[in-house]
Every structure is written in C-alpha cells, then in structure tokens.
Amino acid sequence: MSDKLERRITLGCVSYINAFPFSLELAKREDILLHTAPPADLLGKLLDGSLQFALTSAVGLLTHPLGKLPGFGIAAYKKILSVNLYAASTFFTSEKLRIAATKESRSSVMLLHVLCRHLWNTPLPEIIQLSSDEVIEKAEEYDGLLLIGDKALHHPYIPGFATYDLAQGWYELTQLPFVFALVLSNNPQGSDSIQAALESSLSYFESHPETAIAKAIEHTQLPKTLIKEYYSLCRYRLTEEDYEGLERFREYHAAIYQQA
Structure with missing residues (x-):
C-alpha cells in the first residue's frame, strides 16, 4: 500500500x-x-x-x-464575477495609484496592469499585497482593491467603490x-x-x-x-x-x- x-x-x-x-x-x-x-x-x-x-x-x-x-x-468570456477591481473615486485621477490586492492572485494582478495601461489609460499602480480580509478592512486607504475567487463572489459591491469585472475589461480591450x-x-x-x-x-x-x-x-x-x-x-x-x-x-x- x-x-x-x-x-x-x-x-x-x-x-x-x-x-x-x-x-x-x-x-x-x-x-x-x-x-x-x-x-x-x-x-x-x-x-x-x-x-x-x-x-x-x-x-x-x-x-x-x-x-x-x-x-x-x-x-472567461465577457465576464466572470470572481475577479474584481473595486475603484475608488480617485482611481481614474490619481497620478500614483495604490491598489490593495489579495496575495492569492498573480494572473489577475498582471491583467490589472494590462487594463490600466491599455484600456483605462491610468498609471501602472503600486500593488500592496494583503490577505483578502485585510484588503476589505483597509479599503479606505487605497485608490482601488483587487479580490478574486470566493471572496469576490461574496463582495459584488463594496461601499464607496465601483466594481469592474476584469474579464469584462479584457473583452472590451481584445474581444477575446x-x-x-x-x-x-x-x-x-x-x-x-x-x-x-x-x-x-x-x-x-x-x-x-x-x-x-x-x-x-x-x-x-x-x-x-x-x-x-x-x-x-x-x-x-x-x-x-x-x-x-x-x-x-x-x-x-x-x-x-x-x-x-
């Protein structure tokens, strides 16, 4: 055995x-x-x-x-629901973006970089990696938040932030x-x-x-x-x-x- x-x-x-x-x-x-x-x-x-x-x-x-x-x-094609950027009102205006991102993700962080540069025309953000719970707890300190997986499904919206599905953003950029x-x-x-x-x-x-x-x-x-x-x-x-x-x-x- x-x-x-x-x-x-x-x-x-x-x-x-x-x-x-x-x-x-x-x-x-x-x-x-x-x-x-x-x-x-x-x-x-x-x-x-x-x-x-x-x-x-x-x-x-x-x-x-x-x-x-x-x-x-x-x-995912067009949307996924479980890979979300939550953008504060400063996200599209800040000259130095700070994003709190879950430590659990790699592909999603790099996808966020691509969308920032090629779709949203923002500076590449500084990524601060935290636990998923810390991302939510410290939300007010950042221009944006990145959550993936089950935690993102539990939080389709976070007060004070607009939700962007990264798969939808990718589709808008590439139609793929x-x-x-x-x-x-x-x-x-x-x-x-x-x-x-x-x-x-x-x-x-x-x-x-x-x-x-x-x-x-x-x-x-x-x-x-x-x-x-x-x-x-x-x-x-x-x-x-x-x-x-x-x-x-x-x-x-x-x-x-x-x-x-």
Missing part, C-alpha cells in the same frame, strides 16, 4: 469553487494525491517540486519554464476570452494519466452539475442562482479562441514587464 501511495501523481488544484468541476472528483482518485490551495501558492509548490502538476495561475506559463497540458483550464488558470507541469511524466483524470472529472460535472452546485452552496452560503450563473461563465474546455486570448495576454505582458 505504501508503495502504491509513493507512486501517486501529485496534482495541485485551485481551492475556490470555480475548480470544483475538477477537484471534487479528482479528490476521490487513488492514483492522484490532490492538494488544494490558492493559485499563487500552487505555483510556488510547482516551482519547488512539491507538485508535479497544478491547475494554477496561467501567468506561470509566461514567467517560468513550465509545460502545459492542453485542453483544460479556467477561462481571458484564461485565468491552466494545468501546468514541471515534468511531463504522468501527463496522460492527469489528462484522463481531468477529462473524467469534467465529464462527470457536465452530466451531474448539481453535485458541484450543491457543494459550492454549502461551501460559500451563496444563493443557487448565483452559483449556477457563475458556473455558466467558467470555460473549462479551452478552445483555439481561449489560446488566442492567452497569446494576446503574453504580448501585452511582455511589453509591460520588459519596459519595467
């Missing part, structure tokens, strides 16, 4: 409800050791070798020598979907097994969505109508259009960070 455990493939998965269509079934498998955490934490574990594969921040593919498993991820998460790897060994496991898990969700919906309601205490809408916005099977959006993001990312 211990030998069997040693041979299990280590797979990280985003801990938010948007990954339940993968993680709920993956957790039942004996051939995979599943670790759930926020995307920024998963990327670190992938880079230090603690994990072989991870559904994590897509930006990891742009910033590190990692491979990707094709076909699966988490993307935005890929928030990909399945990345530091070693291709085991790729076929992970690919098959992801297909099996997602197929189960597609034929039995109520299982994930019920679990998400239990986990978040959010209304069923919101959960169902949210899952309808998440794109789990990535298409050529999604990868086109990813490539466009790579171009914007390179232009900004090479200049920096």
